[in-house]
Amino acid sequence: MKQKISNDEFQQLFDEMVIQFAEKQTPKIWHQMAMEWNETSVFLHWLADNPNTDKATALMLYWMSGPRYFKQFKNREEAGSNTSKFDLIENIESKYLNGFYNKQNFSFDPNTADFSGTVWVEEYLDKTIVREIPVIMFEKLEGEMVEEPEGFIEGMPPELYDLHDELCEKYGF
Structure with missing residues (x-):
């Protein structure tokens, strides 16, 4: 019989599992996870707050989070329901400017098309920024140059995705 828990409880268990998994991985795996991450922002906030995160990973995460979109708001209150992403961008920017990310082994250029064909500095050019x-x-x-990960599903390496499946099976999600 499957245990019953709420969606919020399941999400908390999943987020904890992701962080426990990430803590055992290398900065290169973190970078690859961030390239395609499509789950909650807990892992992304963990990366932003981790002094071992590569500077290029932080810069990539910053641009992939849409800073120009959020620079149309004067403050987090104006961002409405998007406060988590607003906070992520502001946190990365502040730490980046203050030299928090002092390890830099990987490359990233927000001005050049990445593996998905996106030129990040060209995103949200239609927005009028106030900051x-x-x-x-x-x-x-x-x-x-960190290659696009092979076998990852929504940013999860196969081992993590298998753990996710086990968690889903256990709780009927």
């Missing part, structure tokens, strides 16, 4: 994106956030970072 500037700092110039440093546009700068290319040199380093190892």
Whole structure:
């Protein structure tokens, strides 16, 4: 018989499982997970707050989160229901500017098409911004080019996806 828990309880268990998994992985795996992450933002916030996160991963995460879209708002209250992403962008930007991300082994260029064909600095150009994106956030970072992950499902490596499936099976999700 499957145990019954609420959606919120399931999500909390899943988020904890993701962080426990991530803590045992390398910064390169974190980078690959972030490239395609399609789950809750708990993992992304963990990455943003982790001093071992590569500077290129932080910059990629920043641009993939749509900073220009959120720069149309003066503050988090104006962002409405998008406060989690607003907070993520502001947190990464602040830490990036203050040198929090001091490891830099990977490359990322927000001005050039990535593996998905997206040029991140061209996203949301139709938005009128009220707060500037700092110039440093546009700068290319040199380093190892991290390849698009193979076998990942919505940003989850196969091992993590299997754990996710087990959790779903256990609780009937």
